[in-house]
Amino acid sequence: MQNLSPTLAVAGDASASPAGHPAWLRLKDAVESLRPLQSKDGSIDLSTVQRGTVDPLVETVLTSVQELAPLFPQDAAYLAAVQDDLRKWADTGYREPDFLDSLLAFHPAEQRTDGLDHLVVFPMYTQNGNPNRNLEAVLLKVVWPDWLAELERERFDNPMFVPITFTDFTAGYDTNSAVLFPETVAVRQAPERFTWGGIFCDREAARFRAVSTSAVELLGLEIPEDATGLLKDQERAQQTFVLWDLIHDRTHSHGDLPFDPFMIKQRSPFWMYGLEELRCDLTAFKEAVKLQAEGYAQGRDVQYAILFDRMFRFPVSGDRVRNYDGMGGQLLFAYLHKHDALRWRDNRLSIDWDRVAEVTNQLCGEIETLYRDGIDRPKTAHWIAAYELVSRYLTPHPASTWAKGAEALPLDITDGKALNKALCDAVKPDEFPLSMFYEALSKKLSGVIAATTGITGTGVQGVAA
Template identity: 70%
Template sequence: MTEILVRMGGEGKIPPVSRVVDHPAWPVLKDAVERIRPWQSPDGSIDFDAADAPRRRDAEEAVRSVVECVGVLSPLLPHDAAYHEALAGDLTRWADGGFDVPDFLDSLLAFQPAAHRADGLQHLVVFPMYTQNGNPDRNLEAVVLRMVWPDWLAELERTRYDNPLFCGITFEDFTAGYDTNSAVLFPETIAVREAPERFSWGGIFCDREAARFRRVTEAAVDVLGLELPEDVAALVHDQKRCEEAFVLWDMVHDRTHSHGDLPFDPFMIKQRQPFWMYGLEELRCDLTAFREAVKLAAEGVPQARDVQYAVLFDRMFRFPVTGERVRNYDGLGGQLLFAYLHRHDAVRWTDNRLFIDWQRAPQVTNELCAEIETLYRDGIDRPKLVHWFAGYELVARYLAPHPGSTWAKGPEALDLSLPPRKLVDDVLPDEFPLSMFYEALSKKLRKVIAATRGITADGAGRAAA
């Protein structure tokens, strides 16, 4: 507490605040976490024998600072009291145990944000974790967030899209692991001694998704000479509308992983499969959200039309040209959607301009969704390897495989005496390369996409700023 008062410039009374990030304890906590992060190994431990290792007492002091700050901030968040108490215990045990591989199972089990889905509710979250699409190491991270749970979304979840684990969230502030492309807070990323039998929540930052969507879509529209209808153009310039579109999209997408005719574990946990199968699963969930949005729009739900444009533009413009080309399953799904729409004349690239048939595009998009669902339904009666080949054939009807591909030559080119998981080794890192269209678009959008790293609702990319 003394350090917090010093940071205020004295030992006077701390003025009342309602936002965690406005309290003087927050920057102290954040600084302490940032001191700890560089000391950690990839597994989250601290090796005090390393050449650049800190003194143990310095690490202990930093952890004490985090514990003290959590205690000071916790009264602002009475709904997280049990979590913060368990968190203090996990942090203290980590330090007392010599900073070995961290185990925060107790605090993970105590953190239950899905049990209190109230719009605007704040949470202060501290865990050793990796950040998906961000930092692969289990560093200590701190993030202050708010729940996004407006009445209209709560009603849709209650009556049509039951998803009791889903949490729409927005950033208030964060440490370096989130100054990246990560837009999720998932319990499976947290360092624990053993995985719980089941996870009870999952959070997606709709503000980052919306800000990134707006930045990349605006650039793509300019590069491609695409003329947007007035309402769509207004969407791209409206952060709140985009956030509402993404939180609805995410909620329906998330539940789709466990709904439908599924021939295998939809999340593919602990399974080794060719990356196009992951791409088809993610695309299936997005296209299901698109199809549901078409229905909801017809019923007068205002956010539903925006979801359709968000799915189309994010999938066609950002996904294919984002990230490396090594097993890029989200990129593959975006390529497939564009190629399918192009093959069926719902989009045209001519005279160096992109044209979209706004009437035909929803119909054709739903047809691709139906093709993938047929693949899944038929897959229930197929052996795994046959199903993988059927998925390959679906993708290869619209995307050209790499000319050096072994899988493209068919089953006779593979050693079928090996178990299916071994045949994944014969999949090329970039089994379906970018088309000439996307090769050119990638060069045009590369800097724009890079600038969205760490982006927040105000449109600023922190790492690029």
């Protein structure tokens, strides 16, 4: 490894907070200095950047990881592999990085201990954040309370799920990203299977509290006292999201016609992704109703969180190009509205709190029926049936080809792959535009949503902590 020292640095004080450790601060600075030197794929072009500029920065990352490693004894093998992968990256002349060896050595799901710290260093993109595979560094804690561990063990088995909170992070996470997924790491080849997935419940909870509080005020919505308490309590909201995420995440591989999470290996019209994500959320809602009846306070909180996040934040977040989560939120709102479980009158929103759970579970049942019937359908027919379900409640774009029915679609194409592509190409970028209600809400909430970029549980704008 050219110009990079193999000497082990002296370990820091293990009793100090990792976020304040001098080695962590050096590591962060070095990563941020490397960021503008990296290309989209993570490589560094040494024909335009002097190696004498790059090597000292990578050496700082390497020695900082060495110095911090004793603070994370459970990750000793992983952090040693990170150092090896950094050396190998330098030896290639900083071509596209390959951190497969260190990725395979990282096993956070094997020690789900409440409060356990991890240091994570990978070249990666951050979903809903930085699309480039820059080197990133994150300090995080595992959230694994006893009650959640019991539910996972006895009822909602999900051995790969790792709920986490931020301690500190580099710029790729000063974004809207709330996940740490192995799929995003730069590797020479994808592992045969992934064994863990991390979700930052503090960011999810803080974002939920900020946006929902503003929406409730803007819409004049009267909410139950316990819902008000949830919006004011960050810790309670985090506990809510770890339960929601636990059930949602496992649902991708459970039930009729299960899909891979996010249907990564499939190309489908975006409403199929939207229905899959909504199915998982509504399954969590249905289970939360049962948990509430059994005495779990978190069960009622999960219902509030799904309703508010899905109806208020999801439809008006992100752009309007194939926004599948936005579509799912619009569908939930429209379904509740058409079944008179919520009303918008005199510029005020009201929810029938006695009926909302029943009607929400009714929508879950319709989606489950679609999936069950889909087992006996060819893919094209299933896509059309799903479109018909969504368009019963959401008005398609006036220029939509799909809305004209099967006779307008290119169903005469005999090659299956070409047919699938043609059907996807016929989808409008915004196949189900925002309703007038959401157009108005988007304008009012846009500033609040923008302000949640990079938010963590240590400070929620506009919400009492």
